[in-house]
Amino acid sequence: xxxxxxxxxxxxxxxxxxxxxxxxxxxxxxxxxxxxxxxxxxxxxxxxxxxxxxxxxxxxxxxxxxxxxxxxxxxxxxxxxxxxxxxxxxxxxxxxxxxxxxxxxxxxxxxxxxxxxxxxxxxxxxxxxxxxxxxxxxxxxxxxxxxxxxxxxxxxxxxxxxxxxxxxxxxxxxxxxxxxxxxxxxxxxxxxxxxxxxxxxxxxxxxxxxxxxxxxxxxxxxxxxxxxxxxxxxxxxxxxxxxxxxxxxxxxxxxxxxxxxxxxxxxxxxxxxxxxxxxxxxxxxxxxxxxxxxxxxxxxxxxxxxxxxxxxxxxxxxxxxxxxxxxxxxxxxxxxxxxxxxxxxxxxxxxxxxxxxxxxxxxxxxxxxxxxxxxxxxxxxxxxxxxxxxxxxxxxxxxxxxxxxxxxxxxxxxxxxxxxxxxxxxxxxxxxxxxxxxxxxxxxxxxxxxxxxxxxxxxxxxxxxxxxxxxxxxxx
Amino acid sequence: xxxxxxxxxxxxxxxxxxxxxxxxxxxxxxxxxxxxxxxxxxxxxxxxxxxxxxxxxxxxxxxxxxxxxxxxxxxxxxxxxxxxxxxxxxxxxxxxxxxxxxxxxxxxxxxxxxxxxxxxxxxxxxxxxxxxxxxxxxxxxxxxxxxxxxxxxxxxxxxxxxxxxxxxxxxxxxxxxxxxxxxxxxxxxxxxxxxxxxxxxxxxxxxxxxxxxxxxxxxxxxxxxxxxxxxxxxxxxxxxxxxxxxxxxxxxxxxxxxxxxxxxxxxxxxxxxxxxxxxxxxxxxxxxxxxxxxxxxxxxxxxxxxxxxxxxxxxxxxxxxxxxxxxxxxxxxxxxxxxxxxxxxxxxxxxxxxxxxxxxxxxxxxxxxxxxxxxxxxxxxxxxxxxxxxxxxxxxxxxxxxxxxxxxxxxxxxxxxxxxxxxxxxxxxxxxxxxxxxxxxxxxxxxxxxxxxxxxxxxxxxxxxxxxxxxxxxxxxxxxxxxxxxxxxxxxxxx
Numbered sequence: 012x013x014x015x016x017x018x019x020x021x022x023x024x025x026x027x028x029x030x031x032x033x034x035x036x037x038x039x040x041x042x043x044x045x046x047x048x049x050x051x052x053x054x055x056x057x058x059x060x061x062x063x064x065x066x067x068x069x070x071x072x073x074x075x076x077x078x079x080x081x082x083x084x085x086x087x088x089x090x091x092x093x094x095x096x097x098x099x100x101x102x103x104x105x106x107x108x109x110x111x112x113x114x115x116x117x118x119x120x121x122x123x124x125x126x127x128x129x130x131x132x133x134x135x136x137x138x139x140x141x142x143x144x145x146x147x148x149x150x151x152x153x154x155x156x157x158x159x160x161x162x163x164x165x166x167x168x169x170x171x172x173x174x175x176x177x178x179x180x181x182x183x184x185x186x187x188x189x190x191x192x193x194x195x196x197x198x199x200x201x202x203x204x205x206x207x208x209x210x211x212x213x214x215x216x217x218x219x220x221x222x223x224x225x226x227x228x229x230x231x232x233x234x235x236x237x238x239x240x241x242x243x244x245x246x247x248x249x250x251x252x253x254x255x256x257x258x259x260x261x262x263x264x265x266x267x268x269x270x271x272x273x274x275x276x277x278x279x280x281x282x283x284x285x286x287x288x289x290x291x292x293x294x295x296x297x298x299x300x301x302x303x304x305x306x307x308x309x310x311x312x313x314x315x316x317x318x319x320x321x322x323x324x325x326x327x328x329x330x331x332x333x334x335x336x337x338x339x340x341x342x343x344x345x346x347x348x349x350x351x352x353x354x355x356x357x358x359x360x361x362x363x364x365x366x367x368x369x370x371x372x373x374x375x376x377x378x379x380x381x382x383x384x385x386x387x388x389x390x391x392x393x394x395x396x397x398x399x400x401x402x403x404x405x406x407x408x409x410x411x412x413x414x415x416x417x418x419x420x421x422x423x424x425x426x427x428x429x430x431x432x433x434x435x436x437x438x439x440x441x442x443x444x445x446x447x448x449x450x451x452x453x454x455x456x457x458x459x460x461x462x463x464x465x466x467x468x469x470x471x472x473x474x475x476x477x478x479x480x481x482x483x484x485x486x487x
Numbered sequence: 488x489x490x491x492x493x494x495x496x497x498x499x500x501x502x503x504x505x506x507x508x509x510x511x512x513x514x515x516x517x518x519x520x521x522x523x524x525x526x527x528x529x530x531x532x533x534x535x536x537x538x539x540x541x542x543x544x545x546x547x548x549x550x551x552x553x554x555x556x557x558x559x560x561x562x563x564x565x566x567x568x569x570x571x572x573x574x575x576x577x578x579x580x581x582x583x584x585x586x587x588x589x590x591x592x593x594x595x596x597x598x599x600x601x602x603x604x605x606x607x608x609x610x611x612x613x614x615x616x617x618x619x620x621x622x623x624x625x626x627x628x629x630x631x632x633x634x635x636x637x638x639x640x641x642x643x644x645x646x647x648x649x650x651x652x653x654x655x656x657x658x659x660x661x662x663x664x665x666x667x668x669x670x671x672x673x674x675x676x677x678x679x680x681x682x683x684x685x686x687x688x689x690x691x692x693x694x695x696x697x698x699x700x701x702x703x704x705x706x707x708x709x710x711x712x713x714x715x716x717x718x719x720x721x722x723x724x725x726x727x728x729x730x731x732x733x734x735x736x737x738x739x740x741x742x743x744x745x746x747x748x749x750x751x752x753x754x755x756x757x758x759x760x761x762x763x764x765x766x767x768x769x770x771x772x773x774x775x776x777x778x779x780x781x782x783x784x785x786x787x788x789x790x791x792x793x794x795x796x797x798x799x800x801x802x803x804x805x806x807x808x809x810x811x812x813x814x815x816x817x818x819x820x821x822x823x824x825x826x827x828x829x830x831x832x833x834x835x836x837x838x839x840x841x842x843x844x845x846x847x848x849x850x851x852x853x854x855x856x857x858x859x860x861x862x863x864x865x866x867x868x869x870x871x872x873x874x875x876x877x878x879x880x881x882x883x884x885x886x887x888x889x890x891x892x893x894x895x896x897x898x899x900x901x902x903x904x905x906x907x908x909x910x911x912x913x914x915x916x917x918x919x920x921x922x923x924x925x926x927x928x929x930x931x932x933x934x935x936x937x938x939x940x941x942x943x944x945x946x947x948x949x950x951x952x953x954x955x956x957x958x959x960x961x962x963x964x965x966x967x968x969x970x971x972x973x974x975x976x977x978x979x980x981x982x
Binding site: 053056058062153280 | 566567573575580583586587589684685686687688689691692693719721722723804805807808811812813816817818828832852855856860864
């Protein structure tokens with residue numbers, strides 16, 4: 012009996028406004044507790060929310076980027092519940108009419124190829140504060156710095172069928188929100204958080220199984236593990252004759268398991284109603300047009316272009332568009348006249364490795380796309396080999412200058428002079444009778460050994476294609 | 488002289504016949520003498536008040552005075568007032584000192600008025616008698632066994648007893664107009680959004696409206712000039728060109744100053760349930776308005792009978808959410824002992840809130856609950872629109888709507904305490920104004936056989952403050968009900 016998992020994600024993306032969604036307090040991370048809490052964030056008596064237009068603008072940007080509908084009129088609602096880090100006793104959110112409805116995100120599934128994950132909605136809301144249970148000897152501390160931080164809650168349809176797809180979706184979404192500059196994507200600081208709704212059903216069944224919501228997943232790896240665990244748990248439960256109960260479950264990364272937090276029975280009645288302090292949010296065509304005009308080329312458009320015009324694989328196109336700054340490097344490299352495939356290999360290979368090692372953004376790398384292009388142009392025109400280029404790249408990275416200067420200074424120019432190469436090949440052949448015999452007896456591999464000897468003799472500077480040709484000619 | 492109106496005192500101050508310090512000191516003495524009988528004032532701070540008066544005198548001396556500079560005022564204790572205890576009449580905020588000032592408090596201070604203290608009120612502005620205050624009931628200066636009306640009863644009693652020439656109030660279902668009527672003073676509820684709610688401790692956000700109480704319509708207009716204005720901190724505050732609300736009052740009177748004015752008399756406002764003496768006084772006032780040139784006509788507001796039930800769904804719903812912040816976590820009362828978080832919430836709120844507040848929180852929580860929302864909250868919102876539609880239709884035929892402010896004069900303290908519905912019916916003529924957001928004023932128009940004041944309500948369309956103030960002003964020029972004073976409690980004290 013085979014099983015199918017059905018997964019939907021709810022993602023909270025912290026919007027990158029400098030001030031909070033309903034107050035002028037800073038959204039800066041890591042400040043002393045309660046130093047970024049204004050009277051509005053503390054919910055002093057008599058204070059009122061006033062909406063930060065920057066948060067709305069970011070929501071519009073997102074809606075346009077995913078092809079959703081921007082509601083011309085959306086409504087803020089109060090979600091009522093008591094908790095010490097929720098100062099007003101209610102969270103201002105959007106309930107019946109969110110700012111964005113619909114839209115889709117295209118992901119690359121390991122099993123199914125390109126899959127379009129539909130979005131249900133995206134709505135604006137404020138974050139709560141933090142309860143600090145340590146350091147207060149039996150008491151709980153409250154830090155309201157985060158209270159009122161703008162969030163965009165992005166809800167997907169249950170369109171994913173595996174943990175890998177859920178992670179692919181989360182990563183693609185993560186890349187998109189950074190790409191369009193609405194969220195810094197910092198998962199350690201909680202700027203991008205995912206809850207997963209997971210259910211299972213027997214393959215071929217049309218109705219959905221009972222779902223569980225997994226909270227508190229703050230990395231892609233944990234997301235994968237948590238969903239994998241949950242799928243296994245549900246399948247085993249059903250196969251053992253049990254029934255999945257609708258629950259909210261917490262992921263425990265240390266034990267790699269999910270644990271029941273609350274069941275449907277003790278689900279709270281949030282008593283949602285339209286917030287009388289905030290008039291309906293009106294967004295006019297002019298505002299949408301302004302935001303649309305400022306949108307950069309979107310990752311999906313670039314991907315399509317990379318595959319169709321540059322004949323890259325969808326996987327490479329996806330990797331190159333993980334970050335807009337990486338795509339910028341790739342495009343700058345190509346502008347230097349480098350073949351797309353060569354450029355992609357280098358940007359995703361040497362360049363990405365160096366950037367990751369240095370833990371910097373591609374835009375801040377000491378080797379720019381134009382620099383990389385200049386280097387690869389020398390590979391393309393045969394001045395240096397690909398192998399030598401790696402050494403030159405390293406030298407460029409440590410600031411030794413332009414590729415041409417390094418090649419010149421270090422004497423790395425490829426030896427393509429036929430006369431010189433013939434001479435070296437002759438020397439190698441003179442001292443490698445055994446290899447020659449092997450090659451002549453039909454062992455093609457022996458030729459590689461001979462090429463290697465020539466390369467070693469020239470310290471890698473010989474043009475490998477030329478060496479190959481000369482050897483074949485001499486050995487027939 | 489110190490018991491003069493805002494206009495009279497302003498003239499005296501600007502001509503330097505009296506200084507603000509002298510005036511303020513005299514009124515503070517008067518408050519000290521009378522307040523034990525009325526319980527109209529809560530926090531007072533003589534030193535601070537006199538310092539403000541001194542600053543006002545400097546402005547007056549420098550010729551930089553507004554019409555309000557140096558004039559004493561009092562603020563309803565629902566308004567956050569920086570550095571002042573601001574209790575909202577509740578044990579929940581018994582020792583709470585406001586760290587910032589409400590918009591209207593700032594504006595009144597900026598106009599140069601001198602704050603003499605905070606006035607008592609129904610707890611969290613929930614009530615029509617000013618009896619539910621944790622700090623004890625307010626008493627009417629007309630009869631200390633009677634209520635002054637509520638919830639702005641402290642402000643109304645203070646103005647009626649000539650302790651201050653003017654005070655602020657807030658009106659959610661009639662809380663300025665009804666105490667004005669029962670206390671024999673003027674009370675104006677402006678159009679919703681004209682005065683910012685920032686710093687008004689929220690009861691029902693879609694209905695709460697700050698406004699002035701004073702002895703004359705003209706004084707109310709002067710106060711409104713200071714209180715009105717756009718405030719970006721309140722998203723429901725309206726950004727409109729500023730307006731001089733006294734502008735119609737100054738023009739030449741003539742014999743028929745209200746010629747051409749059509750006054751609508753809703754038949755629903757003159758039927759059963761209205762005390763006979765109140766009805767007579769209001770009819771007499773209508774005759775006076777007709778004598779001034781106005782043309783009466785009957786109008787109908789078929790759905791207005793639903794205003795009270797609609798109000799008692801919507802206001803508690805909003806209140807149940809607005810009052811959630813009083814949880815004992817960050818400020819205000821917290822139970823001394825508790826077992827865990829829920830116990831802390833329960834004990835804190837059980838101890839901190841009085842019975843009427845709890846009743847409304849429970850009602851509000853109920854009507855917003857899953858399964859009841861559509862039947863109550865949503866239905867009430869639909870009816871709210873129907874009621875607004877009634878008024879729109881009526882205003883096709885008339886310019887203002889006139890009727891009683893409250894169905895009866897003041898009642899005895901305790902008389903309705905055990906009957907919430909009887910208490911709620913006090914607001915039967917005032918709540919519609921909050922549901923529609925339109926302005927209305929209550930002015931004195933007579934007395935019943937017990938010598939208790941009767942109020943006339945003049946309602947108008949949104950932003951018609953100047954019109955209704957003018958009608959009230961012309962009426963007051965022709966009558967003297969607003970000049971009647973209760974027996975001076977200060978004199979009784981010294982006798």
